[in-house]
Amino acid sequence: xxxxxxxxxxxxxxxxxxxxxxxxxxxxxxxxxxxxxxxxxxxxxxxxxxxxxxxxxxxxxxxxxxxxxxxxxxxxxxxxxxxxxxxxxxxxxxxxxxxxxxxxxxxxxxxxxxxxxxxxxxxxxxxxxxxxxxxxxxxxxxxxxxxxxxxxxxxxxxxxxxxxxxxxxxxxxxxxxxxxxxxxxxxxxxxxxxxxxxxxxxxxxxxxxxxxxxxxxxxxxxxxxxxxxxxxxxxxxxxxxxxxxxxxxxxxxxxxxxxxxxxxxxxxxxxxxxxxxxxxxxxxxxxxxxxxxxxxxxxxxxxxxxxxxxxxxxxxxxxxxxxxxxxxxxxxxxxxxxxxxxxxxxxxxxxxxxxxxxxxxxxxxxxxxxxxxxxxxxxxxxxxxxxxxxxxxxxxxxxxxxxxxxxxxxxxxxxxxxxxxxxxxxxxxxxx
Amino acid sequence: xxxxxxxxxxxxxxxxxxxxxxxxxxxxxxxxxxxxxxxxxxxxxxxxxxxxxxxxxxxxxxxxxxxxxxxxxxxxxxxxxxxxxxxxxxxxxxxxxxxxxxxxxxxxxxxxxxxxxxxxxxxxxxxxxxxxxxxxxxxxxxxxxxxxxxxxxxxxxxxxxxxxxx
Numbered sequence: 001x002x003x004x005x006x007x008x009x010x011x012x013x014x015x016x017x018x019x020x021x022x023x024x025x026x027x028x029x030x031x032x033x034x035x036x037x038x039x040x041x042x043x044x045x046x047x048x049x050x051x052x053x054x055x056x057x058x059x060x061x062x063x064x065x066x067x068x069x070x071x072x073x074x075x076x077x078x079x080x081x082x083x084x085x086x087x088x089x090x091x092x093x094x095x096x097x098x099x100x101x102x103x104x105x106x107x108x109x110x111x112x113x114x115x116x117x118x119x120x121x122x123x124x125x126x127x128x129x130x131x132x133x134x135x136x137x138x139x140x141x142x143x144x145x146x147x148x149x150x151x152x153x154x155x156x157x158x159x160x161x162x163x164x165x166x167x168x169x170x171x172x173x174x175x176x177x178x179x180x181x182x183x184x185x186x187x188x189x190x191x192x193x194x195x196x197x198x199x200x201x202x203x204x205x206x207x208x209x210x211x212x213x214x215x216x217x218x219x220x221x222x223x224x225x226x227x228x229x230x231x232x233x234x235x236x237x238x239x240x241x242x243x244x245x246x247x248x249x250x251x252x253x254x255x256x257x258x259x260x261x262x263x264x265x266x267x268x269x270x271x272x273x274x275x276x277x278x279x280x281x282x283x284x285x286x287x288x289x290x291x292x293x294x295x296x297x298x299x300x301x302x303x304x305x306x307x308x309x310x311x312x313x314x315x316x317x318x319x320x321x322x323x324x325x326x327x328x329x330x331x332x333x334x335x336x337x338x339x340x341x342x343x344x345x346x347x348x349x350x351x352x353x354x355x356x357x358x359x360x361x362x363x364x365x366x367x368x369x370x371x372x373x374x375x376x377x378x379x380x381x382x383x384x385x386x387x388x389x390x391x392x393x394x395x396x397x398x399x400x401x402x403x404x405x406x407x408x409x410x411x412x413x414x415x416x417x418x419x420x421x422x423x424x425x426x427x428x429x430x431x432x
Numbered sequence: 433x434x435x436x437x438x439x440x441x442x443x444x445x446x447x448x449x450x451x452x453x454x455x456x457x458x459x460x461x462x463x464x465x466x467x468x469x470x471x472x473x474x475x476x477x478x479x480x481x482x483x484x485x486x487x488x489x490x491x492x493x494x495x496x497x498x499x500x501x502x503x504x505x506x507x508x509x510x511x512x513x514x515x516x517x518x519x520x521x522x523x524x525x526x527x528x529x530x531x532x533x534x535x536x537x538x539x540x541x542x543x544x545x546x547x548x549x550x551x552x553x554x555x556x557x558x559x560x561x562x563x564x565x566x567x568x569x570x571x572x573x574x575x576x577x578x579x580x581x582x583x584x585x586x587x588x589x590x591x592x593x594x595x596x597x598x
Contacts, residue, residue: 044468400451
């Protein structure tokens with residue numbers, strides 16, 4: 001039963017509306033429980049308990065927080081630019097909640113009226129849509145930082161814009177490696193290409209994944225790159241003057257970005273909804289029919305969507321995204337914040353040239369493989385994995401030394417260095 | 433005794449590590465994440481174990497017939513460094529002295545325990561008790577009846593097995 005029944009316009013619109021509501025609800029619920037998970041996990045990491053009073057294990061805490069934020073008094077600084085002050089949170093949250101629309105979260109679902117794609121909007125520009133919208137979020141941050149008429153908020157906004165521009169470059173360049181290998185920008189097709197390769201893109205493009213992970217941390221303003229907030233330096237940066245639900249909007253926006261970035265990492269590098277080691281869930285629309293792959297002669301192998309596969313792939317996607325959400329929290333509570341110049345240094349002088357070089361390397365390797373006539377498949381992937389693996393190890397070895405991000409002791413040209421007593425070890429000694 | 437200060441030496445150039453240090457830190461936080469060391473006392477459900485020398489809410493000892501043991505000698509208001517005890521003594525027809533007014537202001541009290549130490553008849557005590565929250569400030573002046581009602585264990589000003597607190 002490889003034949004495909006197209007949805008009529010009525011059902012397409014109906015299912016579209018249902019998917020919009022469902023995905024929005026789920027993302028918001030995940031965001032709410034992400035705040036709880038953040039607090040609980042950070043508490044465990046620090047040998048505390050975290051919020052455990054509201055409901056069993058504190059599970060109702062996000063609801064209590066939401067109610068509190070809605071009924072709290074909204075303060076408005078007297079010197080703020082009122083219109084932009086109100087506009088800021090709205091601008092911050094809108095891009096955050098719409099970016100999830102192009103991420104496929106499960107295999108297509110068969111219904112009596114036709115097959116429903118498990119993606120809100122399967123737009124042909126896919127990843128470009130995400131890149132375009134996610135960087136819009138910084139307008140909300142910059143605007144609210146400026147409109148607050150507060151020097152700390154303003155500094156936070158400035159830092160956010162600088163950081164967003166710097167890491168958008170590295171993020172885009174790391175995605176280009178994926179686009180080269182996938183040959184398309186649609187996220188549904190990227191999942192399919194990973195299924196065809198037999199390898200998730202994290203293996204043939206391991207260095208791109210590291211760049212993407214670092215840039216995504218910076219783009220979502222999470223520690224160790226939370227320069228715009230930087231509590232110890234800027235109070236809380238751009239949302240210093242905000243209270244109640246307007247503050248909550250920034251919070252929701254930040255976590256929605258985290259959820260989207262995690263889902264994107266799972267989709268781009270970890271096969272999306274693909275279940276590992278099982279070709280049975282592979283599914284793609286090919287010339288009006290659902291296929292699982294191609295046999296030796298190049299003829300398509302037909303397959304048919306099933307509810308079970310949809311549910312299993314949804315679970316796989318959730319597990320992968322959940323892992324990255326945990327990784328975000330885990331990294332946040334492990335690493336200290338970078339200094340601002342270190343953030344800029346890492347973005348422009350390390351990630352940008354390294355990502356450019358890596359794209360050249362990947363493109364060159366792919367060109368050689370194509371010239372040699374290696375078909376897109378396991379061998380193709382393994383060769384790229386070997387090339388990327390060596391590059392990744394070299395990069396990590398390079399980064400591991402302090403050549404990249406210097407500590408305070410680093411000798412800089414043109415600056416006099418305090419002479420140390422000869423023979424003594426570096427650093428101060430104590431006298432008891 | 434000198435305060436011991438741990439001075440972290442800055443690593444020399446070329447000897448620092450970012451990747452390995454990051455991974456090391458991640459593994460440390462992961463160990464705590466999966467198996468947190470329990471240090472928190474979940475207070476309302478779990479009660480702290482008070483030291484026998486804990487000095488908390490006061491308590492007046494009573495005779496078997498319900499009279500306070502206090503003989504209104506006036507030593508405790510005299511010794512009290514916070515001046516929180518108000519005592520008006522009286523004498524009955526057999527010549528026994530007794531307190532007419534005995535009030536302790538728990539807000540002023542610094543819980544030094546000197547009233548207990550000085551009491552010649554072991555009447556006033558500080559106790560092993562700290563849950564004395566009230567809805568109003570006026571409730572914090574404990575009168576004689578209130579002090580006699582308290583039934584928490586009294587403080588051992590020294591541990592008999594370790595009298596010199598060594």
